[in-house]
Amino acid sequence: MQNLLDLDGESLTAWFAEQGEKPFRAKQVLRWMHRSGVADFDAMTDIAKSLREKLKLRAIVAPPAVVSDKLSDDGTRKFLIDVGNHNAVETVFIPEDDRGTLCVSTQAGCALDCAFCSTGKQGFNRNLTVAEIIGQLWQANKALGAVHGDERIISNVVMMGMGEPLANFDNTVSALHLMLDDHAYGLSRRRVTVSTSGLVPAMDRLREECPVALAVSLHAPNDTLRDELVPINQKYPLKELMAACLRYLEKAPRDFITFEYTMLDGINDTDAHARELLALVRHVPCKFNLIPFNPFPGSPFRRSQAERVRRFGEILIQAGIVTTTRKTRGDDIDAACGQLAGQVQDKTRRTSGRVIPLVESRS
Numbered sequence: 001m002q003n004l005l006d007l008d009g010e011s012l013t014a015w016f017a018e019q020g021e022k023p024f025r026a027k028q029v030l031r032w033m034h035r036s037g038v039a040d041f042d043a044m045t046d047i048a049k050s051l052r053e054k055l056k057l058r059a060i061v062a063p064p065a066v067v068s069d070k071l072s073d074d075g076t077r078k079f080l081i082d083v084g085n086h087n088a089v090e091t092v093f094i095p096e097d098d099r100g101t102l103c104v105s106t107q108a109g110c111a112l113d114c115a116f117c118s119t120g121k122q123g124f125n126r127n128l129t130v131a132e133i134i135g136q137l138w139q140a141n142k143a144l145g146a147v148h149g150d151e152r153i154i155s156n157v158v159m160m161g162m163g164e165p166l167a168n169f170d171n172t173v174s175a176l177h178l179m180l181d182d183h184a185y186g187l188s189r190r191r192v193t194v195s196t197s198g199l200v201p202a203m204d205r206l207r208e209e210c211p212v213a214l215a216v217s218l219h220a221p222n223d224t225l226r227d228e229l230v231p232i233n234q235k236y237p238l239k240e241l242m243a244a245c246l247r248y249l250e251k252a253p254r255d256f257i258t259f260e261y262t263m264l265d266g267i268n269d270t271d272a273h274a275r276e277l278l279a280l281v282r283h284v285p286c287k288f289n290l291i292p293f294n295p296f297p298g299s300p301f302r303r304s305q306a307e308r309v310r311r312f313g314e315i316l317i318q319a320g321i322v323t324t325t326r327k328t329r330g331d332d333i334d335a336a337c338g339q340l341a342g343q344v345q346d347k348t349r350r351t352s353g354r355v356i357p358l359v360e361s362r363s
């Protein structure tokens with residue numbers, strides 16, 4: 001049985017061809033599944049009954065199940081999505097005046113083990129399938145009541161949930177194709193953002209295969225500190241990362257890179273760090289997004305004081321860099337950024353037989 005949610009437009013067309021069906025049939029089914037949120041072939045009324053029967057024998061439309069759905073006082077809504085084997089990932093919808101942003105996960109856990117990240121601390125279980133990635137959008141659309149008509153409740157997607165999108169490259173790119181496809185979600189490239197901890201070769205591939213807006217998790221102004229905080233830096237140090245950002249901008253839909261910078265008290269948040277940062281990025285058109293650290297159990301770090309974050313941002317702003325500080329949203333339902341926990345059974349630490357408990361929080 002083929003889960004049709006695992007296929008982007010091109011693969012779905014190829015699959016229909018294998019079944020002896022015309023390409024426009026693939027488009028029709030794509031629209032039913034993604035635009036109308038339909039999973040039942042019988043409800044696809046403009047498709048001949050004989051084809052529907054054939055599809056029922058060979059395919060399913062199987063989105064991952066929503067295990068919980070919590071609404072915060074500020075409108076932030078967090079979905080816990082079942083990805084099997086006692087694993088679950090989080091998807092967060094953040095409504096704002098001029099947009100609705102869905103924060104999507106790409107892996108159960110993450111192997112990159114950044115020092116301050118709760119997802120990383122849970123270890124890595126597995127890559128999400130295309131159906132599990134795009135299924136987050138599918139389920140959120142349904143829950144938000146956006147499946148009827150063309151109302152764009154979700155106008156933006158950020159791949160900033162659990163996992164490193166570029167470490168699950170092929171599935172992430174297929175899911176991106178569906179987000180951009182006019183027969184599926186029809187989002188603008190500028191409104192879909194991939195966030196990466198800096199996998200340089202994969203950044204180059206993304207630029208060629210599916211350039212969307214890019215956010216890079218910087219968190220430190222020099223290699224010594226970044227080697228500690230973001231261990232992948234030992235493989236792709238800052239000089240290479242900055243060069244990759246410049247190459248990416250040649251084909252990016254936006255003319256800047258967004259640098260994410262988690263503010264850790266006494267670690268990376270001094271005036272001197274801010275000035276060192278300015279020197280580091282001086283050739284890269286960029287914006288900064290400062291993220292006050294979200295603590296989680298067992299973490300040795302503390303959040304920088306608000307005044308420190310303000311002062312740090314001011315140094316960047318005075319140098320002409322647009323800098324925003326991420327608001328903490330959805331506190332009351334533990335739906336804050338960068339601390340997504342979900343529920344991950346870590347295969348890399350299985351020897352202890354330990355099941356990583358559900359720890360949730362998010363800024």
Ligand code: SAH
Nearest residue numbers: 117160163164195196197217260293294338
């Ligand atoms: N793996 C990708 C995307 C997911 S994390 C990446 O690293 O870019 C989204 C952002 O939240 C990243 O910038 C990440 O470094 C940051 N983050 C992780 N843990 C955090 C925490 N506890 N507090 C604040 N930000 C955190």
Ligand code: SF4
Nearest residue numbers: 110113114117120197
């Ligand atoms: Fe993985 Fe991103 Fe967390 Fe680092 S910050 S461990 S790359 S999810």
